Amino acid sequence: MKADTKYLWFNTKNRREYIRITDEVESFVQSSGITDGFVLVSAMHITAGIYVNDWENGLIQDIDDWLEKLAPVNPAYRHHRTGEDNGDAHLKRILINHQVTVPITSGKLDLGPWEQIFYAEFDGQRKKRVILKALGI
Amino acid sequence: MKADTKYLWFNTKNRREYIRITDEVESFVQSSGITDGFVLVSAMHITAGIYVNDWENGLIQDIDDWLEKLAPVNPAYRHHRTGEDNGDAHLKRILINHQVTVPITSGKLDLGPWEQIFYAEFDGQRKKRVILKALGI
Amino acid sequence: MKADTKYLWFNTKNRREYIRITDEVESFVQSSGITDGFVLVSAMHITAGIYVNDWENGLIQDIDDWLEKLAPVNPAYRHHRTGEDNGDAHLKRILINHQVTVPITSGKLDLGPWEQIFYAEFDGQRKKRVILKALGI
Numbered sequence: 219m220k221a222d223t224k225y226l227w228f229n230t231k232n233r234r235e236y237i238r239i240t241d242e243v244e245s246f247v248q249s250s251g252i253t254d255g256f257v258l259v260s261a262m263h264i265t266a267g268i269y270v271n272d273w274e275n276g277l278i279q280d281i282d283d284w285l286e287k288l289a290p291v292n293p294a295y296r297h298h299r300t301g302e303d304n305g306d307a308h309l310k311r312i313l314i315n316h317q318v319t320v321p322i323t324s325g326k327l328d329l330g331p332w333e334q335i336f337y338a339e340f341d342g343q344r345k346k347r348v349i350l351k352a353l354g355i
Numbered sequence: 356m357k358a359d360t361k362y363l364w365f366n367t368k369n370r371r372e373y374i375r376i377t378d379e380v381e382s383f384v385q386s387s388g389i390t391d392g393f394v395l396v397s398a399m400h401i402t403a404g405i406y407v408n409d410w411e412n413g414l415i416q417d418i419d420d421w422l423e424k425l426a427p428v429n430p431a432y433r434h435h436r437t438g439e440d441n442g443d444a445h446l447k448r449i450l451i452n453h454q455v456t457v458p459i460t461s462g463k464l465d466l467g468p469w470e471q472i473f474y475a476e477f478d479g480q481r482k483k484r485v486i487l488k489a490l491g492i
Numbered sequence: 493m494k495a496d497t498k499y500l501w502f503n504t505k506n507r508r509e510y511i512r513i514t515d516e517v518e519s520f521v522q523s524s525g526i527t528d529g530f531v532l533v534s535a536m537h538i539t540a541g542i543y544v545n546d547w548e549n550g551l552i553q554d555i556d557d558w559l560e561k562l563a564p565v566n567p568a569y570r571h572h573r574t575g576e577d578n579g580d581a582h583l584k585r586i587l588i589n590h591q592v593t594v595p596i597t598s599g600k601l602d603l604g605p606w607e608q609i610f611y612a613e614f615d616g617q618r619k620k621r622v623i624l625k626a627l628g629i
Contacts, residue, residue: 219356219493221528221629223597254358255490256395258530258593262604264545269449271401276433277445284446288425288562296550308551309558312543312588314449319395319456319593321488323360328486330399349602351595353529353628354490355358356493391495392627393532406586408538413570414582421583425562451586456532456593458625460497465623467536491627492495 222250224350228266230342236278237337239348243320244327246350253325255354260317262349265307265341267314273334285310285340307340314338322354359387361487365403367479373415374474376485380457381464383487390462392491397454399486402444402478404451410471422447422477444477451475459491496524498624502540504616510552511611513622517594518601520624527599529628534591536623539581539615541588547608559584559614581614588612596628 224246226239239259247257259268271277286306295305318335321328329335337348361383363376376396384394396405408414426449432442455472458465466472474485498520500513513533521531533542545551560580569579592609595602603609611622 219629223528223595223602254360256393256488256530258595260593260595262607264604264606270453271445271449272434274434274437276436277442280432280434280442281446281449284426289558295554297546297548297554299550300548305551305554308545309555312545312555315452315589316544317593319397319454321360321395321397321486323488328360328488330401330484332401333399347604349595351530351597351602355356391497393530393625407590408582408586409571411571411574413573414579417569417571417579418583418586421563452589456534456591458497458532458534458623460625465497465625467538467621469538470536492493 219355220252222352226348227345228337229345230339233342234282235339235342238273238334239337240335243335243350247322247327247352250352252322252352252354255322257320257322257350257352258317259335260349263346265304265311266346267311267316267338268318269314269336269338270318270333272332285313289313304341310340356492357389359489363485364482365474366482367476370479371419372476372479375410375471376474377472380472380487384459384464384489387489389459389489389491392459394457394459394487394489395454396472397486400483402441402448403483404448404453404475405455406451406473406475407455407470409469422450426450441478447477493629494526496626500622501619502611503619504613507616508556509613509616512547512608513611514609517609517624521596521601521626524626526596526626526628529596531594531596531624531626532591533609534623537620539578539585540620541585541590541612542592543588543610543612544592544607546606559587563587578615584614
C-alpha cells in the first residue's frame with residue numbers, strides 16, 4: 219500500500235476565480251505510482267472550494283452567478299464584526315463543497331467524459347493551499 | 356489490502372428521478388471481500404448526483420421541489436448558448452453533491468438506521484454511469 | 493495497512509446546534525496509530541451533518557441563519573404527512589453535507605490553519621451518532 223501527498227498553491231488576481239486543476243491532479247497520481255485507490259483534493263482555506271463539473275465558460279459564469287444569488291456579498295454578516303469582509307465566501311464554500319475524492323483506476327483518474335476538477339476561489343488575491351492525498355495499491 | 360471497482364448504468368424514463376441504490380452498493384462490497392475500509396459512490400456524469408438520506412416518497416418529492424426552487428429550470432443560463440438546455444441540472448448536482456464515501460465495517464455498509472444511498476438523475480433519458488470503488492482490508 | 497473505527501454520540505439541548513469536534517477526531521487518529529491516510533467523519537442520522545469551516549461564533553450564527561433561509565422550517569413539507577415535523581432538517585443536511593474526509597499526515601489531521609470540524613445538529617434533543625473511520629499506513 220502506498221500514500222503520497224502534495225500541496226498546490228494559488229494566488230489569484232481576482233477575488234473570485236475558477237481554475238481547472240485536473241491536469242495537476244493527474245500528474246500527481248502518476249508520480250505517486252498508485253494504480254488503484256483514491257485521491258482526495260481538498261481546499262485548506264475556509265473561503266475556497268473544490269468541485270467537479272463542466273469545463274465550459276458559460277456554465278462557469280452561471281455557477282458564479284448562482285453562488286452569488288444564494289450566498290451573496292452582504293455587509294450585514296455577523297462574521298464581519300471581527301473585521302473580516304468575507305462572510306459570503308465562507309457560505310459559498312459550503313454550497314459548492316470544499317473537497318472531492320477521485321477514484322484512481324489503472325494509474326489514472328477514473329473520471330467521466332465531461333468531469334473536470336476545479337479550484338473555486340471566493341476570497342483570493344492572497345496565497346492559499348490545496349492538499350492532494352493519494353492512497354491505494 | 357484490496358481494491359475493487361464496479362460501474363452501474365442508468366437510463367431513466369423521466370428527466371429527473373431518484374433511485375435507491377443501497378442494495379447494489381451492499382452487494383458490491385460483499386463481492387469485493389473487503390471487511391474494513393471505504394466505498395466511494397460517485398456519479399460520472401455532470402448532471403447527476405449521489406446523496407444519502409431518507410427512503411420516504413414524500414421527502415423525495417420535497418427534495419425535488421427544493422432543488423427546483425434553488426436551482427430552477429431557466430432558459431437564460433449562459434450554458435445554453437452551446438446548444439444545451441440542462442444548466443439547471445449542473446447546478447442541482449452541485450447542490451446535492453455528486454458523491455458519497457460509505458464506511459465498510461465487518462464486511463457491510465456501516466450506515467445509520469435510516470441512511471439510504473440514492474442516485475439523483477437531473478437530465479436523464481440517456482445512458483449514464485456511476486462508479487463504485489472500494490478500498491480496504 | 494490499518495483501519496480503525498469509533499462512534500461519537502451526541503444529545504443536544506437545542507434543536508439546532510453546531511459543535512466543534514476537531515479534538516475528538518484528532519485523538520481518534522492518534523490512537524489509531526495511522527500516520528498517513530484518511531479519516532472519514534460522517535453523520536449517521538439523516539437530520540445532521542458534518543462540515544469544515546471557521547470556529548467563530550458570528551459566522552456560526554450566519555451559517556445557521558443562511559441554512560434557515562435556504563431550507564426553512566415549513567409545515568407544508570410532504571414528509572410531514574408521515575407524522576414527522578423535520579423536513580427542513582433533512583434539507584439542511586443536504587445543503588451543508590453530511591460528511592468530510594480529512595487527510596492524515598505524519599500521524600496528525602492535515603488541516604489548514606483555520607479549518608475546524610463541526611457536527612451540525614438540525615433535529616436534536618435525542619441520541620444521535622457520528623462514525624469516525626480511519627484507513628492508512
